[in-house]
Amino acid sequence: MRYFRLFILFLKHSLMNLMIYRSNFIIWSLVSLGWVVITILFFELIYLQVDLIGDWTRPMMYVFQGTYFLTVFIIWGLLWENMERFPDLVNRGELDQYLTKPINTQFMVSLRTIDPSNISDFTAGILLLGYGLNAGGYQLNLSQVIIYLLLLFCAGIYLYATWFTSVCLSFYTDRLRNIHHLFPSLRQVWRVPQTIYSGWLRLIFTYVIPVTLAATVPAQLLLNQVNLGNIIILIIAALAMLLVSHTFFKFSLKRYASASS
Amino acid sequence: MLKKYKAWFKIGLINAYYHRGEMAVWSVIHTVPLIAMLVIWPIIYQGTDTIQTYNLAEIITYYIAGNFITGLIQNNFDTWLSGTVRRGDIAKDIIQPIPIQPKTLVGESSWRVLRQIAFGFPLLIIILVISQQPFIWPTPVGALQLAVMMVIGFLISGLFNLFVVGTAFVFEQAQSLTHLRWALVTILGGSLIPLTFFPRPIQTIANLLPFKFVYAVPTNIWLGKSTINQFFIDVSLGLIWILILSIAMWHYWKKTIKSFTAVGN
Numbered sequence: 001m002r003y004f005r006l007f008i009l010f011l012k013h014s015l016m017n018l019m020i021y022r023s024n025f026i027i028w029s030l031v032s033l034g035w036v037v038i039t040i041l042f043f044e045l046i047y048l049q050v051d052l053i054g055d056w057t058r059p060m061m062y063v064f065q066g067t068y069f070l071t072v073f074i075i076w077g078l079l080w081e082n083m084e085r086f087p088d089l090v091n092r093g094e095l096d097q098y099l100t101k102p103i104n105t106q107f108m109v110s111l112r113t114i115d116p117s118n119i120s121d122f123t124a125g126i127l128l129l130g131y132g133l134n135a136g137g138y139q140l141n142l143s144q145v146i147i148y149l150l151l152l153f154c155a156g157i158y159l160y161a162t163w164f165t166s167v168c169l170s171f172y173t174d175r176l177r178n179i180h181h182l183f184p185s186l187r188q189v190w191r192v193p194q195t196i197y198s199g200w201l202r203l204i205f206t207y208v209i210p211v212t213l214a215a216t217v218p219a220q221l222l223l224n225q226v227n228l229g230n231i232i233i234l235i236i237a238a239l240a241m242l243l244v245s246h247t248f249f250k251f252s253l254k255r256y257a258s259a260s261s
Numbered sequence: 262m263l264k265k266y267k268a269w270f271k272i273g274l275i276n277a278y279y280h281r282g283e284m285a286v287w288s289v290i291h292t293v294p295l296i297a298m299l300v301i302w303p304i305i306y307q308g309t310d311t312i313q314t315y316n317l318a319e320i321i322t323y324y325i326a327g328n329f330i331t332g333l334i335q336n337n338f339d340t341w342l343s344g345t346v347r348r349g350d351i352a353k354d355i356i357q358p359i360p361i362q363p364k365t366l367v368g369e370s371s372w373r374v375l376r377q378i379a380f381g382f383p384l385l386i387i388i389l390v391i392s393q394q395p396f397i398w399p400t401p402v403g404a405l406q407l408a409v410m411m412v413i414g415f416l417i418s419g420l421f422n423l424f425v426v427g428t429a430f431v432f433e434q435a436q437s438l439t440h441l442r443w444a445l446v447t448i449l450g451g452s453l454i455p456l457t458f459f460p461r462p463i464q465t466i467a468n469l470l471p472f473k474f475v476y477a478v479p480t481n482i483w484l485g486k487s488t489i490n491q492f493f494i495d496v497s498l499g500l501i502w503i504l505i506l507s508i509a510m511w512h513y514w515k516k517t518i519k520s521f522t523a524v525g526n
Contacts, residue, residue: 024434031440038447045458046305049312054304175282181290188294197300 006103007111014114028117032076036069036124039191054196062132063222064193067152068215069125072187073118074156075163081113083163083180087170091177096258106249110164129222138222148218151231154238155214159183161241162209164249171252190214194230206230210237265359266367273371281379284372288380291332292388298324299392313457318395319484323455325388325396327480330407331452332381334415335475338369339425339439346429352523362510365426366419399483406492407482413499414474418446420506427510430517451477471502 163183194212205212213234306317429435450472
């Protein structure tokens with residue numbers, strides 16, 4: 001409860017900051033919208049040529065892309081600014097301000113600043129979902145929606161934990177100032193449904209680095225194509241990576257040296 | 262004059278070598294989008310041989326070769342150089358006897374050359390071996406044409422970057438223009454999808470604009486899809502664009518730099 005109240009406080013503070021720099025919010029919202037348009041444009045141009053991409057029809061792909069944009073909104077809105085700042089905090093020895101606080105440091109560094117300027121991802125996600133479900137004639141019930149939201153939450157946890165683990169490499173070298181860009185580049189991988197991958201790529205991105213499940217599993221639920229095995233993998237991966245990220249962070253902190261801030 | 266740029270190129274190589282860890286990460290980041298493309302396009306081509314004049318081998322080569330080419334010619338210095346302008350650190354570069362614009366382009370070229378030799382080319386070979394997809398290599402004549410067009414593409418890309426940096430003198434969120442630049446190259450440059458996939462009116466607009474020189478034109482030369490006549494037309498158009506953009510950029514910097522103030526550098 002305490003951490004939830006803190007999260008709400010961080011959100012309020014971030015929104016207040018946003019209102020001071022309103023033009024920044026508008027500009028970056030437009031940038032975010034631009035990238036949404038580009039992603040949709042790619043699939044629209046493909047579907048002008050073919051009816052199916054694998055087993056995915058156009059409405060199904062819209063449901064998938066809608067889910068993808070919701071995962072992007074969760075990750076980028078909540079985490080980008082914090083992950084971008086993290087290597088600098090470590091390399092400049094400024095992590096003290098978080099370490100000395102009487103709350104979980106990982107929570108603090110991960111969620112201190114929230115940036116809702118990628119609200120266009122959220123809007124696009126909802127619109128694409130609605131359009132895809134309607135065009136495909138899919139009917140939803142309440143339990144599906146609840147489980148969908150839970151699966152999105154699991155996907156968010158997994159993606160966060162993997163990203164955070166990768167930025168913790170900042171403790172080991174001061175020459176990788178771009179390490180926080182490495183995990184986000186994998187969004188190009190989970191932008192494509194997991195069922196389209198085959199062979200060893202599918203094995204890697206399902207069992208080793210199951211990023212492809214992030215958008216595929218929730219989308220499949222809405223499309224009445226439940227894959228229980230993938231759901232279990234996603235839940236286990238989320239919990240396991242959260243534990244790994246926390247353990248690795250605590251272990252890496254032993255290498256941290258303050259700069260007396 | 263050339264000695265200064267040659268020296269600056271060497272300094273750029275030393276600097277790039279010092280940041281080889283970051284360079285390796287950027288190379289991986291640059292290559293990751295290929296994974297999705299190499300997976301999705303064979304699926305799209307199931308049941309069909311040709312889509313919009315590209316067969317499967319050509320479309321796969323389009324993306325792999327395009328990825329390698331843009332690793333060499335697509336500049337991205339506007340992101341960090343805009344930050345340098347906003348902090349006022351650019352003062353020490355402005356007062357040097359080499360103009361900052363050509364100096365930046367020379368430094369960027371050394372970074373990209375080293376990056377592609379050290380990481381880009383090995384990653385290309387790894388992708389070719391792992392993907393086991395058909396791949397088309399350029400002919401010797403095509404390679405020469407490609408070299409010429411890559412220089413043109415590098416200069417055009419650099420000039421767009423310099424426009425964004427020039428804007429940083431007057432606009433705080435100039436880095437948002439970097440995304441605009443990326444978006445224009447992605448759509449109108451052909452890096453999202455070959456330009457022939459777009460409706461005719463968009464193809465006409467894209468063919469007139471300079472963004473295609475950063476991706477579509479060199480990649481089609483690699484594929485052997487550009488005739489000798491088309492090559493000379495593209496070279497002429499590219500040189501005209503370089504001239505227009507250079508003059509426009511020079512005047513733009515003269516105007517915007519008047520807003521710059523440095524504090525005790």
